[in-house]
Every structure is written in structure tokens, then in C-alpha cells.
Amino acid sequence: MLKGAAAALVLVATSGHVWPGEARVAQAGAAPVVRLYDDNPSHLWNRLHAALFVRVADGREYGTDRVDPLLWIGSKHLLQGASHERAVQLIHEFLDNHGETRVRDPLKRAMLQRDLWTVFDWLQGTHGNFAQPRLSEEAVRRGVEDLSAAIGAAIGRLALSPGQIDALPDNYAAAARAGLVPADLFSPRGPWVSVGRDDGPVAVNHVGDLGVGRNSVFLVFIKLPGGRDATLRYVQRLHAYSGPFRTASGYPSPDIPQFPAGTEVALVRRALLIDSDGRIVATRIVEQVQHRLYREIPPWSPQELDLGAGRGQEVDDVMLSRAALFAGHAGGLVSMDAAGPLFLTFSDQGLDAFEMKASDPSFEGGRRRTLGMNASEARKLCATCHVAPGVYSFNSYLPFRLLSPEARPSRLSEISMADAVRFAVQHKPQRAEWRALQTLMRR
Ligand code: HEC
Incomplete structure (x- = not known):
């Protein structure tokens, strides 16, 4: 994967582009400039995307080509004020003028639907933890309702037929050819073993209320240095383990089967879409690939579990850029090293990085003063979430923030990718935001 990161940098250097999320200098008083869907920034789709995705601060534009919008549970952005008004106006312009007919390319239609769906799910999720002055419940409700109704209708209009969805490009294969992601990750007999649960989606936190992937499918892979058979044996041992999960002092038990140094784990996120029959359909479009290699596995000790901070792990994150995807570059995937300022929106307690002020009680010191992190x-x-040695930071197995006393490990076993996808697709209709969308889509 590191080889891939270097390849991505070369791509950026030779093509003259910096793909996603670059913090472009904003023109004072002017709307953000987006050229993702058309060369002309005043194209309706570009303006709509800008209204939903771009955040402006300190004279710069952020988030333009980020996989997920820069929205948190605590965001007032889009719920009130000028950003809300602009979003409502643009989505109505889209509906009134049959904006869905302005672009024919199925890949672009797929991406706009997926992006609108992501914003929709955020709207329908929890809101709170605002920076001062807080939004009243009534203001939140109004903001959510206005925007949800129009976005829901637009999502339905952008739907592709099942055949068109099936024909969307295999962007993972293209990224693998470019050396960005492992070529053998999805090989059924290859060294990587897909693991999952038999009672629901595997990445419970990513698809849950604080997750950013409520309209995605997640696949988890593990690969031991001894090859596929060694990996399968390890997964079976872990599944069969019935000893204690924690010690008397509350630490995860040293008896949990550990994997060896050299083990790798990967998390693949793929887009879901809604087809023209109103059904949720899994696609092959990979939105993100996260990877961790355990170079060393320090021995179990309470200190290591508390303070390990990911010692011995090498981590990598490769994410989708619309600009690169539409231009046909490396399947649209870009290494975190080339991705511009990075933000955490997943599981981030809801604080809006753009609205937080140093005087807010929940302001977390310097972290929020800089907008966006480097790689x-x-x-x-x-490492703050994947803290401990080896299996103790394999979060799909041991519950996240592993010291909670009621937490139980997930019973993981080998699962075909097809089954993992099926479980994830079956899970979505149980969520409240999907029921809300179904009603609004038909309007
Ligand atoms: C806010 C906490 C958090 C952060 C930050 C985080 N992860 Fe995770 N990660 C999780 C959780 C929780 C899971 C388990 C899946 C689930 O429950 O959704 C997970 C799963 C994974 C997996 C699948 C294997 C496993 O451990 O279950 C990989 C690979 C991974 N993350 C890589 C990364 C990388 C690389 C980064 C940094 C770019 C990162 N993660 C940042 C919480 C986090």
C-alpha cells in the first residue's frame, strides 16, 4: 500500500491536479467553485454539490471532493441560516427544472444520488451538541423537514435501472492495477479471508448512528503471514474461543487467541444505491479502503492496553475522489497522502470542526484550531481507536473502546463477500432513515 501512496503522489504531480478536498482559496462573497460534474462551475449539479459539500473557513474551501460531507451531529450548517437557504433553493431548482436530465452519465448520476443520500441520512440522524448559540429543537425539526423532503424527491429521480447499476465500472480493479490497493483482496482462494457475523452487518459502528457509512456496505478482511490456511485456522480458533473475555480488573483477557506479527486487516467500503424500482442495491463502487499492518505485536500487558496507541501498526487509508473517478484515474481512489486536509467525521462525538469556538466547553484544545489534518x-x-496490540485492536471482533464491562466480542467467521453484502443490504431497511426516505422518494 505504501508503494501505492507513492504512486498516487506521482499521479498528482504529473497530472497537475490535486484530487480531493484541497483547501482552495475562497473568493470573498462568491459561491464556492466546483467543477466535478461539468467544466462550468455554474452547472446546476456543481452548484448543488457546492451547497451541500463545501465548507468555507479562514478564506479557504474545504471538503469539495471529500467522500463524506463535512457534517457532524453538532453541525448547525445546512439546518439554518444562509447555508440552509442556499441548499433548499438549489434542491428546489433541481426539482423544478428536472435537474436529473442535465447529466446522462450513469456514474455521475450514481455519485450524486449517493451523495444526496448521505446528506439525507445525516439530516434524519441525531442532532445536538451544538456550539453556542445552540439550535432549538423546533429549529432543528424545521431545518430537517424542509431539506429532507426535497432531497428525498431528488434521490428518487436520480435512480438508475438495475441494469445500469450492474454496468457501473469496477473501480477497485482499476485502483489495484495502479498499485493503490492489494490486487488479491477479493480473490476467493487468495490469502485474504473475508470475515463477518451471521446476524447482521460486520462493521456495526460504521453503519450505526455515529457512523458515516449508513448507505454503504463494509467488508472486513484479515490475512496472516502464513497464508490462507493459517488465516482460516486462526479465524476458527477465535470463533471457538469460549474462555473469559476480561480479567478481574476489567482488561481484555490475555487468553484471547492472538495473531502473529505481520498480520494485516482491511476494511472496504462500497456504495449502496437505490434503483428505479426503489430497491437498495449493492454496487461495486469502492468508496474507501482502510488497511492496518501489525509490524510488531507487543506482549499483552495492562500498560500496553492502556497506552499502546497503536504501537507497531502501519496504517493506510485510500478514498474515493469524484474528480479522479470521473477522469478514469486509478479507479478514482486516492491515498490519504494525496488527499488534502483530512477530517474525522466518523464517531466524532458530533462536534462541528467549523463551528466550534475556543470558548465552548467541549472544545478540545489545539486539535480544532487547525482545520484539517495532514496524513x-x-x-x-x-491509533486512538485502534490502540492495543494485535487482536485487542481488531475492532470488528472486540467492541470498540474495549473496556466497557457489558461489551461482548462479535462472533466472526469466514463469510463469502456475497453473504456479507447481503447482510448489509438486509440491514438498511430496518433503519428509521430508510423508512423516511421511502415515503419522500415517491413524492
Ligand atoms: C473513531 C474511531 C476510529 C478511528 C479514528 C479509526 N477507526 Fe478503524 N475501526 C473502528 C471501528 C469501531 C472498527 C470496527 C468496525 C465497526 O464496528 O464499524 C474499525 C475497523 C477498522 C478496520 C477493519 C479491521 C478491524 O480492526 O476491525 C480497519 C482496517 C481499520 N478500521 C482501519 C483504520 C484506519 C487506517 C484508520 C485511520 C485512517 C482508522 N481505522 C480510524 C474505529 C475507528
């Missing part, structure tokens, strides 16, 4: 800061952030 090395973002790598350190991975």
Missing part, C-alpha cells in the same frame, strides 16, 4: 496526524488518529 501523518490522521495516521495518529487511527
